[in-house]
Amino acid sequence: MADWSFQLYSARNFPPLAQTLQLLAKTGYSQVEGYGGLYPQLDELQQALQASGLxxxxxxxxxxxxxxxxxxxxxxxxxxxxxxxICPYLLPDARPTDSEGWLAFAAELEQVAQQLKQEGFGFAWHNHDFELKALPDGGIPMALLLEGAPGMQWEVDVAWVVRGGANPLHWISEYGARICAAHLKDIAAVGECRDEDGWADLGHGVMDWSTIWRALQATPARVFVMEHDNPSDLARFAARSLSTAHAL
Structure with a gap:
């Protein structure tokens, strides 16, 4: 059975943190995934994690x-x-515009991967949609990143792959050996969940998660993270997504 995780960015609009962690533990999560906005309060975060058992x-x-x-x-x-x-993003003005540029950036990521390895950590890239969209020269940034940084793994955000216009099953099959973790979230039907930026709780959207889950099970991934970029109800999202995950 998987140890289900929860990306705390999903709860950024629902403070306080300690209460959120208690809610997640009570709901049935055993893990959470951090993000940059939490780290300045490192002692508070560490204490809240210990208190919640997450x-x-x-x-x-x-x-x-x-x-x-x-x-x-x-x-x-x-x-x-x-x-x-995990490195999760590259600001638009910092993104390379051609394949050569993405390979040069990948070389920098590889240096970080090797530094982290020496410190005892793994290193991964987390995708959004822009990495799946072809460059003017035909290159695909995600493929270039994985090619140019062989020591880096991949935390695949499957819904963002779909929003990038790509087939997630192809990417999971092609690069499955590099996948160390996955973000599990869903895309709402057209016109629905507009107040949630078109995202849906896991299993309550249009994605075929039973098929995607089988594909992910063939990869080394053992960290599975629930995420919703803009939920209107934190408790609902956390509970319904976990219920779907257990059913998978």
């Missing part, structure tokens, strides 16, 4: 921190008991 095996760290404040990232990850550090 662990944080993975966390998102911005590229700026990894590149310019590497020691701080390592300290945070070690303090919180993480085993994998």
């Amino acid at each position: 662990t944080m095996p993975t966390g998102h760290f911005g590229w700026d921190m990894l590149k310019h404040h590497f020691a701080d990232a390592v300290h945070i990850a070690r303090t919180l008991g993480m085993h994998t550090v």
Whole structure:
């Protein structure tokens, strides 16, 4: 049975943190995934995790921190008991515009991967939609990142793959050996959940999660993270998504 995790970014609009962690533990989660906005209150976060009984095996760290404040990232990850550090995003003005540029960026990611390996951590990239969209020269950023950073793993956000216009089953099949974790979320039917940016609770959207789940089970991934970019009801999202995950 999987140890279900929860990306705390989904709860950013529902403070306080300690109450959120207690809710997640009561709902049935055993893990959570951190993100950059939580780390400045490191002691508070560590204490709240201990009080709730939840662990944080993975966390998102911005590229700026990894590149310019590497020691701080390592300290945070070690303090919180993480085993994998994940870079989740690249701001639009920092994104390369051609394949050569993405391969050069991947080389920088590979350096971080090797540094983290020396510190005892895994390193992964978390995708959004832009990495799946073809560049003017035909290159696909996600493929270029995985090619140029062989020591880096992938936390696949399946719903963002779909929003990027790609077939997630193809990507999971092609790069499954690199997948260390997965974000589980859903896309609402056209016109629904407009107040939630078109996202849906897991199993309450249009994605074929039973088929996707079987594909993910063939990968090394053992961290499965519930996420919703803009839920209107935190308790509803957490409970319904976990219920779907158990049914998978």
